[in-house]
Amino acid sequence: MRFGKQGFERTSVREIAADAGVSAALVIHHYGSKDGLRAACDASLVEQLMADRAKADEPGMAQTMREWLDHPEHFGASIDYFAMMLSDGTEGGNRLFDRLLHETAALLDAGVADGSMRESSDPEMRALLITLYGLAPILLRDQLGRAMGTPLASAAAIRRMTRPTLELYTHGLYTDTRILDAAAAALDGAVATGTTPRSDKGPGNPNQDPDPPAQANDTSP
Amino acid sequence: MRFGKQGFERTSVREIAADAGVSAALVIHHYGSKDGLRAACDASLVEQLMADRAKADEPGMAQTMREWLDHPEHFGASIDYFAMMLSDGTEGGNRLFDRLLHETAALLDAGVADGSMRESSDPEMRALLITLYGLAPILLRDQLGRAMGTPLASAAAIRRMTRPTLELYTHGLYTDTRILDAAAAALDGAVATGTTPRSDKGPGNPNQDPDPPAQANDTSP
DNA sequence: ATTCAGACTGAACACGCGTTTAGTATGGTG
DNA sequence: CACCATACTAAACGCGTGTTCAGTCTGAAT
Numbered sequence: 001m002r003f004g005k006q007g008f009e010r011t012s013v014r015e016i017a018a019d020a021g022v023s024a025a026l027v028i029h030h031y032g033s034k035d036g037l038r039a040a041c042d043a044s045l046v047e048q049l050m051a052d053r054a055k056a057d058e059p060g061m062a063q064t065m066r067e068w069l070d071h072p073e074h075f076g077a078s079i080d081y082f083a084m085m086l087s088d089g090t091e092g093g094n095r096l097f098d099r100l101l102h103e104t105a106a107l108l109d110a111g112v113a114d115g116s117m118r119e120s121s122d123p124e125m126r127a128l129l130i131t132l133y134g135l136a137p138i139l140l141r142d143q144l145g146r147a148m149g150t151p152l153a154s155a156a157a158i159r160r161m162t163r164p165t166l167e168l169y170t171h172g173l174y175t176d177t178r179i180l181d182a183a184a185a186a187l188d189g190a191v192a193t194g195t196t197p198r199s200d201k202g203p204g205n206p207n208q209d210p211d212p213p214a215q216a217n218d219t220s221p
Numbered sequence: 222m223r224f225g226k227q228g229f230e231r232t233s234v235r236e237i238a239a240d241a242g243v244s245a246a247l248v249i250h251h252y253g254s255k256d257g258l259r260a261a262c263d264a265s266l267v268e269q270l271m272a273d274r275a276k277a278d279e280p281g282m283a284q285t286m287r288e289w290l291d292h293p294e295h296f297g298a299s300i301d302y303f304a305m306m307l308s309d310g311t312e313g314g315n316r317l318f319d320r321l322l323h324e325t326a327a328l329l330d331a332g333v334a335d336g337s338m339r340e341s342s343d344p345e346m347r348a349l350l351i352t353l354y355g356l357a358p359i360l361l362r363d364q365l366g367r368a369m370g371t372p373l374a375s376a377a378a379i380r381r382m383t384r385p386t387l388e389l390y391t392h393g394l395y396t397d398t399r400i401l402d403a404a405a406a407a408l409d410g411a412v413a414t415g416t417t418p419r420s421d422k423g424p425g426n427p428n429q430d431p432d433p434p435a436q437a438n439d440t441s442p
Numbered sequence: 443a444t445t446c447a448g449a450c451t452g453a454a455c456a457c458g459c460g461t462t463t464a465g466t467a468t469g470g471t472g
Numbered sequence: 473c474a475c476c477a478t479a480c481t482a483a484a485c486g487c488g489t490g491t492t493c494a495g496t497c498t499g500a501a502t
Contacts, residue, residue, distance in 0.1 A: 009230050013490060023451050028491060030449090087308060089363050097364045108394075117394055125385040128368050129358075130394070136357035137350075142310050143318045147349050163408060164346040166401040172393040173329075173338055173351070180391040183383055234460065244481050249461060251479090 001041060004080030008038060008088070042092035045081055076153050083138050097131075104131045137161070222262060225301030229259060229309070263313040266302055297374045304359050318352075325352045358382070 002011045002019065013034055017024040031037040085093035105127035111117030120126040137144050141152045150157045174180070223232045223240065234255055238245040252258040306314035326348035332338030341347040358365050362373040371377045395401070 012488075014488090022449095024490085025452080025492080026450055034490060086364065087360060094364070094367065097361075098368075101368060111394075116396055116399070118388075118392055118396055120385060120388060122381070122385045125369075125381055126389065128365065129382065129385055129389065132357040132361055132365065133354045135361060136353040139308060139360050140318075140353055140356065143307065143315070144349065144353065146315065147319075147322060148346075159408060160343065160346055161350070162404050163401075164341060164343045164350055166404050167339075167342060168347065168350065169389075169394040170398055170401040171339055173332075173390040175337055175339055177391055178337070180384075180387040183387050187380060187384060233458075235458090243479095246461080246463095246482080247480055255460065 001077060001081055003038065003041060004077055004082075004084055007084060013037070039092070041081070042085065042090070045078060045085075046092065046096065048078070079138055079141070083141070086135060087139060100135070101128060101131045104134070222298060222302060224259065224262060225298050225305055228305060234258075260313075262302070263306065263311070266299060266306075267313065267317065269299070300359055300362070300374070304362070307356065308360060321356070322349060322352045325355070 002016060013027055014024045016037070017027045020027075027037060028034075031040055082096065085096055087093070105124065108117060108120075108123065108127050108130065112119055112123070137152070145152045145157065148157055148160065152158075223236060234248055235245045237258070238248045241248070248258060249255075252261055303317065307318055308314070326345065329338060329341075329344065329348050329351065333340055333344070358373060366372040366378065369378055369381065373379075
């Protein structure tokens with residue numbers, strides 16, 4: 001499906017029709033409009049995802065995604081399509097994201113219940129973050145492939161990602177709780193005093209996005 | 222700039238010209254073409270980023286991004302634009318990503334050197350992963366905002382993300398090393414025996430992470 | 443044998459796009 | 473003054489788009 005590779009707007013109905021060996025008019029006749037075709041594609045892809053999921057022992061789309069990663073070459077086209085759905089704010093993409101989030105949350109709850117995973121001060125937010133982190137390599141697959149030198153489709157790429165990923169999820173990044181403690185104090189303090197929670201994570205935090213607040217000893221401007 | 226909100230192709234030259242109160246022909250006259258306009262926009266945004274960076278005491282774009290998060294409302298439009306750059310495979314986007322990656326890697330190396338961060342079995346890959354994770358909330362800002370109920374560019378959203386993020390980066394997710402050990406054994410075993418490197422991260426891994434691109438085949442209507 | 447629904451098509455339509463063209467003001471320079 | 477580069481525009485051009493139209497062909501039901 002060209003939608004995944006080139007995006008929806010960059011793909012013309014005539015192009016799709018030519019791929020299928022039919023006329024553009026027939027495509028419109030069957031699907032009503034280009035948007036109708038897109039809706040049908042969305043539905044078809046999600047259906048395929050659910051079918052794969054039904055075959056899995058454990059429940060969940062997240063598990064299906066894990067299987068993809070063992071057989072990357074199978075699913076490349078689908079993944080392009082899902083990446084498109086997730087980032088273009090379409091209704092189908094929103095529902096897909098919500099499902100992924102829900103299933104990730106369930107997985108984490110189960111992990112906490114059986115003791116294999118830590119408790120969180122904010123389990124919902126943690127599930128959300130981990131869902132985002134899981135999708136990041138998919139959305140940035142081209143950048144990732146470029147940086148690694150091997151296409152993300154390759155088994156080599158997945159092999160290489162596995163250990164550092166699990167190391168992060170097992171040991172974390174920091175060697176101590178200084179930054180966490182400082183952030184927690186700042187957040188609690190801000191709540192208690194009503195002060196504006198100005199975050200100032202200091203130089204130690206590698207995360208460019210969410211923001212760790214005030215560190216005790218700070219050299220910032 | 223409308224490019225960030227609606228994307229490059231969805232924004233017409235006439236629309237831009239109307240925003241600026243001039244004719245479309247003048248825009249083309251000044252920038253040569255629509256692509257020229259885009260290049261100028263890219264350059265201007267990156268220049269602005271570098272200017273902000275120059276004002277910061279610590280070096281680095283990552284630091285600049287952290288400052289954004291303290292004043293989210295300032296930079297909303299820029300963030301949309303950068304997200305677009307990073308995901309559309311443009312040359313400027315590639316260079317931006319490479320810079321972010323490089324600076325993240327430097328930050329991690331410094332952290333390891335001063336003992337505040339753990340060593341990694343694969344520091345480059347870890348830097349890459351953490352860069353991806355940092356960008357995920359930006360790329361999926363709409364999904365994130367939807368799930369949280371408040372837009373990403375709000376102090377409330379950033380406050381809520383801070384603690385779970387630092388908890389993850391401080392303690393990790395798993396309570397023990399079982400999954401890491403199993404994966405490590407599988408990876409090493411595969412290397413030793415020459416077996417197909419089937420990644421077996423175990424059912425407990427919540428990370429849906431990487432994906433592959435594949436050939437363009439078409440499932441016709 | 444006739445009818446009829448549906449698959450299917452080539453040609454056309456209306457429209458929006460990026461871009462070109464031909465031209466008009468404006469204002470500094472010799 | 474004349475000259476000329478520059479800022480700027482309205483109108484048009486050519487093209488590609490999604491979609492419609494008027495039919496043709498096929499095959500099963502009546």
